[in-house]
Amino acid sequence: MFKGSLVALITPMRPDGSLDEAAYARLIDWQIEQGTEGLVPVGTTGESPTLSHEEHRRAVEIAVQAAAKRVPVIAGAGSNSTDEAISLARHAARVGADAVMLVTPYYNKPSQEGLYRHYMAVADAVDLKLIIYNIPSRCVIDMSVETMARLAQHPNIVGVKDATANLARPLHTRRACGAGFIQLSGEDHTAVSFLAAGGDGCISVTANLAPRLCADMHEAWREGRVEDAITIQDTLLPLHDALFCEPSPGPVKYGASLLGFSSPFCRLPHAPITEAAEARVRTAMTDLGLIG
DSSP states (O other), rough: OOOEEEOOOOOOOOSSBBBHHHHHHHHHHHHHHHTEEETTTTSSTGGGGOOHHHHHHHHHHHHHHHHHTSSEEEEEOOOHHHHHHHHHHHHHHHTTTTEEEEEETTTTTOOHHHHHHHHHHHHHHSSEEEEEEEOHHSOOOOHHEEEHHHHTTSEEEEEEEEEEEETTTOOOHHHHHHHTSSSEOOOGHHHHHHHTTTOOEEESSSGGOOOHHHHHHHHHHTTTOHHHHHHHHHHHHHHHHHHTTTTTTTHHHHHHHTTOOSSSSSOOOOOOOOHHHHHHHHHHHHHHHSSO
């Protein structure tokens, strides 16, 4: 259903901070042409916390329209308000998204029972596939494997984006939730290791800039060309490092601007990245042949 190289899309913006809809559509076309197997708009890489509801919904609409059913669209619909998450998920269903991705509620720090009830409420409210997004480093809450196993019993809850960087986690999740529960890495550095532990793919930040290499890596793994996948992983490492040398999505939006898909603008509270970070991103992209 959802596998291989998926991209955590940036939200292109003009220098004044408004959405650049034309650049967004061009980015999506390029992603699909380069082999990306799924689009994830308005996650945290897409600056969802600083978009208005109108902008959020428009970004999902553009992604669905531009994808035109060529690849699945997993729309970000997460919130620390369950009612708001339901509203965003309902909109995604109305405009034709294939699934929604919901980050664990940030700041509220709910109990495991609260997490369970939050996701069940959304899954019951919307007839759409749902991906759990577990990223403890940003949300300060870690969904337990036991809670995930309870949620996996709901027919609409089909998988997880796991950004724990804990490579024992997919083993335990597979055992608890079953082999059919989709596991997508949310951490570029460990994507191949995650596949080896039973994962199905990666929702990647790096794929915004190097979609062909990311897609080739996953294709090599599926075809049993393990050494080729590891070689590509090693080739991508300096770019992964560069894109997280300062808080994301600053570095990746700067990189996208070098490709002509965006200005480097990020909304506050993200500051512009430093000149040192710019140089690091440029060097990594040049070494990969992504820019001249």
